[in-house]
Amino acid sequence: MFGYVRPLQPELRVRDYDAYHAAYCGLCRALAKRYGFRSRFLVNYDMTFLFLVRASVRPAARTRNCFCPARFWRKKPCICDDGGYDRVSACTVILCYCKILDNIRDSGFWKGLGYRLLKLVYHRPWKKASKDAPEFADLVRAKLLALSELEAAQSPSLDATADAFAAIVSACADDLPDEAVRRPAQALLYQVGRHIYLCDALDDLAEDLRADGYNPLRYRFVPTQTGLQAEDLAYLGRLMDSSVNLAGAALSLLPVRQYGALLENIVYLGLPAVYTAVKTGRFRAKAKEFPRKENQP
């Protein structure tokens, strides 16, 4: 469920591109610093966006060249903002651990073995993160339970199922003390969480139809054997556009000091581009090179 929130790289300014990379590498560094080397592998684009939202209202932090184990022959610029990364890294570890548990439940014995191993590997970081953000860990558990109940009941509601995930993403901003920052941040993250969930549902639809798995789109609309009908897809596209509009309206109200242009790129260009790529099937085929090769918003 990760990787759906990205900037549209061809439209980024070079300094925003550099800032995005420094934020990504900074998250990786912060994860390792707090939760050990193994947690470096949990770094992802979506959580980098979460950091950018939180850091946008903070004073600018220092960017330093730090050691990168993936490219050990040269140092990489990292944003060193421990205060900004604390909550984000705890949320990252908790969400990824829950994702592993979810995968164990969904997969069979042999495939599940790998996930069980991962669960062992990340159990200690998860325990530590749950201590760092106990209310977030509780909320994630409760919402994922609600989501699995909806799935078991084969709920046809896009909103109720997406709400469970969107509420988790928006709760990442629950600890912000200032109301004038917290409310727009929560509203923005809620719509982004919704976007992630619905993109994921659309991406998995063909597979779920084949394997007879649960997918909210399958029960909300009447799909063909391979995917949604054209008018349903158009309707879904309009809902996604409204989601982006609401996210943009919330972003405008965030009192940003930095990263404003980068966040606008992600919300106004990145989210629609990812949805379009998911719709046409290009996202799954070229997920890794997506932000670089995609030229059309």
Next chain:
Amino acid sequence: MNDPYEVLGVSRNASDSEIKKAYHDLVKKYHPDNYADNPLADLASEKMKQINEAYDSITKARAAGGTSYGSSSSGGYQYGSQQSASNSYSYGYGYQGSTGGSQYREVRSLLNSNRLDAAESMLNGMPNRDAEWYYLRGEIAFRRGWLDEAAQNYQMACSMQPGNIQYRSALQRVSGTYSPYRQTNYQQSSDLNDACNICNALLCLNCLCGGGGCGR
């Protein structure tokens, strides 16, 4: 109070027209239409107030301080625009065309104070389900960010009362081609625009002259 120039995002020695443009862009960005039925509407209205005050204080200071700015014309414009902005603002948040009884009015006041659960339970307790009922249900869903449910309820309200503009515009907002004013920082850069314009002009010239193999 914050520095008015900072609020409008312009430098202290910006010209009158630059300030006017910045003010216009901000008014469009935080216009109540973009925050209709949005739980963040109060924050947007606060922001709008700050912008109006900042513009007001800059134009007043400039009118009083220097004759080089053409004080009379700028003052006149400022008054007019602020008047219209504040007018449309209160219009945006006031509910018009309410046909329901006292219960609907109560639901609306609960909605205005963002007490969505109370509004929903009150609505669910009503036996009579007319267009207004579906519209209000849609509004509750919209404020929660539940766009699919909002669209379905608005659709229902529209099919029961096709002539109602309020219902139609609500439906348009959630599942239509409605797009609010957007200004990204990428569009603001004049250098970039100039560069794009040059590229466009060159491309057009190239096409007109049959270059690039397009005509083959």
